Amino acid sequence: MSSVFARHSMRPSLRNNLIIALAALVSVVAIAQGLSTYQLCRTGMSALLDLRLEQVAMRMRGDLADAIPSAPARGSQPARDIVITIARPGADVPLRSTDPSLALPANAPAGFSSESVNGERWRIYTLRQDERVIQVAQRSSVRDELVRETALTTLWPTLVLLPLVLFAVVVIVHRTLRRLTPLGLAAQSVDAAHLKPLPVTGVPREVLPFVDSINRMIVRLAQLIESERKFIADAAHELRTPLTALQLQADNLQPHIVAGNQERFQELRSGIARSGMLIGQLLRLARADAPLDVAVEPADVSPIVVDAVSGVLPIAAARRIDIGAEAMLADKVAASPADVAIAVKNLVSNAVRYTPDGGTIDLRMHREASALWIEVTDTGPGIAEESLPRVFDRFFRAKSDMHADVEGTGLGLSIVKAITAKYGGQAIIQNRCDGRSGIVAAVSFPLASV
Numbered sequence: 001m002s003s004v005f006a007r008h009s010m011r012p013s014l015r016n017n018l019i020i021a022l023a024a025l026v027s028v029v030a031i032a033q034g035l036s037t038y039q040l041c042r043t044g045m046s047a048l049l050d051l052r053l054e055q056v057a058m059r060m061r062g063d064l065a066d067a068i069p070s071a072p073a074r075g076s077q078p079a080r081d082i083v084i085t086i087a088r089p090g091a092d093v094p095l096r097s098t099d100p101s102l103a104l105p106a107n108a109p110a111g112f113s114s115e116s117v118n119g120e121r122w123r124i125y126t127l128r129q130d131e132r133v134i135q136v137a138q139r140s141s142v143r144d145e146l147v148r149e150t151a152l153t154t155l156w157p158t159l160v161l162l163p164l165v166l167f168a169v170v171v172i173v174h175r176t177l178r179r180l181t182p183l184g185l186a187a188q189s190v191d192a193a194h195l196k197p198l199p200v201t202g203v204p205r206e207v208l209p210f211v212d213s214i215n216r217m218i219v220r221l222a223q224l225i226e227s228e229r230k231f232i233a234d235a236a237h238e239l240r241t242p243l244t245a246l247q248l249q250a251d252n253l254q255p256h257i258v259a260g261n262q263e264r265f266q267e268l269r270s271g272i273a274r275s276g277m278l279i280g281q282l283l284r285l286a287r288a289d290a291p292l293d294v295a296v297e298p299a300d301v302s303p304i305v306v307d308a309v310s311g312v313l314p315i316a317a318a319r320r321i322d323i324g325a326e327a328m329l330a331d332k333v334a335a336s337p338a339d340v341a342i343a344v345k346n347l348v349s350n351a352v353r354y355t356p357d358g359g360t361i362d363l364r365m366h367r368e369a370s371a372l373w374i375e376v377t378d379t380g381p382g383i384a385e386e387s388l389p390r391v392f393d394r395f396f397r398a399k400s401d402m403h404a405d406v407e408g409t410g411l412g413l414s415i416v417k418a419i420t421a422k423y424g425g426q427a428i429i430q431n432r433c434d435g436r437s438g439i440v441a442a443v444s445f446p447l448a449s450v
C-alpha cells in the first residue's frame with residue numbers, strides 16, 4: 001500500500017502540471033495587468049491634479065485674484081487645500097495669499113516645479129504675468145495620497161477575479177482529464193487472459209492515436225499468444241500418435257525380454273507412460289487456454305462430481321482412502337461440461353495422489369453470490385506456505401518428504417486455473433484451517449442463468 005502511494009506521489013502528474021502552469025500564467029497576467037493599470041491610473045491622476053493647479057492659476061489672471069483677501073483669517077488652513085499666492089517680482093511679502101505663513105519661492109521656474117517649503121514637498125505651478133507672479137501649490141503628500149487611493153481602487157476587480165479564475169482552472173483541468181480515468185482502468189485490466197481492446201468511445205482526439213496503437217498491439221499480442229497455443233496443441237497432438245505406437249511396440253516386446261532385463265525394461269515402459277501423461281496434460285492445457293468462441297450449454301455439476309469420485313474409487317479403495325461427496329446441489333453452471341469435469345478430476349486426482357493411505361477426502365458444493373463452488377478437502381500433508389503462491393504455475397511441483405516419489409507433471413493446477421479463468425470463475429488452494437493437516441482445493445463457476 002505504502003509503495004503504491006510512494007510510486008504515485010513520485011510520478012509526474014499531467015493534471016498537477018497543467019494546474020500549476022495555468023495558475024502561474026493566470027497569476028502573472030493578473031499581476032502584470034494590475035501593475036500596469038495601477039501605474040496608468042497614477043500618471044493619469046497626477047496629470048489631472050496638475051491640470052487643476054494650472055487652471056486655478058489661469059483664473060487668477062483676471063479679477064478673480066481680488067477675491068483673495070490680502071490679510072486672510074488667522075488659523076490653520078485645511079491640509080488638503082491648495083494655496084494661491086500672488087506677488088510682485090522681487091518682493092518679500094506677497095500681495096495676496098491664501099496662506100501667508102507659506103513663503104513660496106518667487107524665483108521658481110515658470111510652469112510646474114517641485115520645491116521644499118517649510119520642511120514639506122510642494123507641487124507648484126508658477127505663472128508670470130506683467131508685474132505679477134501667480135503661484136498655485138499643493139502638498140506633494142496630499143497629492144500622493146489621492147493618487148494612491150484612486151489607483152488602489154483599480155486593483156479590486158483583479159483581486160476579486162483572480163481566485164475565481166484560479167478555481168475555474170482547477171475545475172476545468174480536473175474535468176477534462178477525468179475522461180482519461182476509464183481508459184486507464186480499462187488498460188489496467190488488460191492481461192494475457194483478458195486481451196480485450198480498450199474502448200474508444202468518448203476518448204479525446206489527442207489520445208485516440210495512442211489508444212489505437214495500443215489496441216493494434218493488443219490484437220497482435222492476442223494473435224501471437226493464440227498461434228503459440230495452437231502450436232503447443234498441434235505438437236502435443238502430433239506427438240501422441242508415435243508415442244502410442246511406441247507403447248504398443250513395448251507391450252509386444254515384453255514377452256521377449258529376458259528375465260534379467262525385465263526391471264530395466266519396466267523403467268523404459270514407465271518412462272514412455274510419463275511422456276504420454278505429460279503430452280496429455282500439455283494438450284489439455286492448450287485446450288483450456290483456447291479462447292471461448294461459442295456459447296456453452298450449461299453444465300450439470302452433480303453428475304460430474306459423482307463421476308470424478310467413481311473414477312478414483314478403485315485406487316482409493318486399494319489405499320483405504322475414504323472418499324465421499326456430500327451436499328450435492330442441482331445447479332447448473334455456465335461452462336462446458338467437459339471443462340468442468342477436467343477441473344474437478346484434477347483436484348480429485350491430486351487429493352488421492354497426495355493423501356497418505358487411510359486418509360479421508362470430502363467433496364462439497366455450495367452456492368455463493370452468483371457462483372457455484374466445488375470444494376475438495378483431504379487429509380494429506382498440505383502445502384508449505386511459501387509454495388502456495390506458486391502451485392498454479394506451470395510445471396511447479398511442491399517438494400514434500402511425504403510424497404517425494406509421487407509422479408506428476410506439475411500442469412494439473414495450471415489447467416484448473418486456465419479453465420476457471422476462461423469462464424470467469426476462480427481456483428483456490430488453501431491449507432485446512434480447522435487444525436488438521438490437508439488441503440482445501442476449490443473451484444468456482446458462474447451459475448447458469450435460468
Ligand SMILES: Nc1ncnc2c1ncn2[C@@H]1O[C@H](COP(=O)(O)OP(=O)(O)OP(=O)(O)O)[C@@H](O)[C@H]1O
Pocket residue numbers: 281346350351354355378380381382383391396397398399407408409410411412413414439
Ligand atoms: N491435495 C494436495 N496435497 C498436497 N499437495 C498438493 C495437493 N495438490 C497439489 N499439491 C502440490 O501442488 C503441486 C502442483 O499440483 P499439480 O496438480 O499442478 O501438478 P501435479 O499433481 O504434480 O501434476 P499433474 O496433476 O499434472 O499430474 C503438486 O506437485 C503438489 O506438490
Ligand SMILES: [Mg+2]
Pocket residue numbers: 346349350408411412413
Ligand atoms: Mg495434479
